[in-house]
Amino acid sequence: MDTIKVKAIVLSSADYKEKDKLVTLFTIEHGIMQVIMKSVKTQKAKMKFAKEPFCFGEFLISLPSKVITGANIEDSFFELTKDIDKFYIGCAILETVKTIVVSGEKNVELFIETLKAIGCIAYNGVNDKYVLVKFLLSVFKNMGYSLALDKCSTCGQKFIGKRYLNLDFGEIVCTGCKSGNCIEISAKCHSCFKILSETSYDKLNTIKLAPKSEDEALNVLNINFERRFNKKLNLL
Ligand SMILES: [Zn+2]
Numbered sequence: 001m002d003t004i005k006v007k008a009i010v011l012s013s014a015d016y017k018e019k020d021k022l023v024t025l026f027t028i029e030h031g032i033m034q035v036i037m038k039s040v041k042t043q044k045a046k047m048k049f050a051k052e053p054f055c056f057g058e059f060l061i062s063l064p065s066k067v068i069t070g071a072n073i074e075d076s077f078f079e080l081t082k083d084i085d086k087f088y089i090g091c092a093i094l095e096t097v098k099t100i101v102v103s104g105e106k107n108v109e110l111f112i113e114t115l116k117a118i119g120c121i122a123y124n125g126v127n128d129k130y131v132l133v134k135f136l137l138s139v140f141k142n143m144g145y146s147l148a149l150d151k152c153s154t155c156g157q158k159f160i161g162k163r164y165l166n167l168d169f170g171e172i173v174c175t176g177c178k179s180g181n182c183i184e185i186s187a188k189c190h191s192c193f194k195i196l197s198e199t200s201y202d203k204l205n206t207i208k209l210a211p212k213s214e215d216e217a218l219n220v221l222n223i224n225f226e227r228r229f230n231k232k233l234n235l236l
Contacts, residue, residue, distance in 0.1 A: 032101050113142070
C-alpha cells in the first residue's frame with residue numbers, strides 16, 4: 001500500500017456510507033481527485049474540519065483505497081462562511097473548477113488562480129463580483145478561449161464603436177467582423193473585462209468600476225461559459 005502527499009483545495013464533500021465522506025479535492029499534483037475521509041461525521045473525528053469546502057492544505061492519501069490518512073490544513077478560509085454573498089461567489093469559483101478540470105489532469109496555473117481568488121474574497125474586502133469576473137476571465141484564458149481586450153480577435157484592429165461576443169467561437173470581435181451567432185457587449189462591460197484582467201488580486205480593492213458593469217460582465221461570461229463547457233453557472 002502506497003501513500004501519496006498532495007497539496008489541495010477541498011471542492012466539495014458528500015455523505016458516503018454511514019460515517020464517511022466522499023471528498024472532491026483539487027490537487028496541484030493530479031488535478032481533481034475523489035477521496036474518502038473515514039469516520040469524519042462523528043464529533044470526535046480528528047479530521048472533521050478538513051472535509052469542508054475551501055480548506056487548503058496538505059493531504060496524505062493511501063492508495064489504491066484513496067482513503068485520507070492525514071491532513072494539515074494551512075487555511076480553511078472560514079471567513080467565507082460568515083457572509084452569504086462571499087460564500088456564494090466562493091462556491092461559484094469551486095463549481096467552475098469542478099466543471100472544467102479533468103480528473104487526474106493537473107493544472108497548476110488554475111490551482112494558483114483559484115487559491116488567490118478565494119483568498120481575495122475571504123480577506124481583501126473587495127467587491128466579490130470583481131473577483132469572480134477576474135477569475136472567469138482567467139479560466140477562459142487557461143482553457144484556450146482568451147477574450148480579446150484591445151484588438152478584434154479576427155481582424156486585429158483596435159476596437160472602435162460596437163463590439164460583440166461571437167458565441168460560436170468564444171471570441172470578441174468588431175462590427176466589421178461580426179458574423180453568425182453574436183451578442184453585443186457594451187463598452188462599459190468590455191472596459192470592466194480589461195481593467196479586472198489587468199489588476200492583480202491584491203489591488204482589486206483599489207478600483208471602482210461603472211455601476212452594474214460587473215453584473216453585465218458576469219452575465220456575458222456566464223453565457224460564454226455555457227457555450228464553451230455546456231454548463232450554466234449559478235452566478236447571480
Ligand atoms: Zn474585426
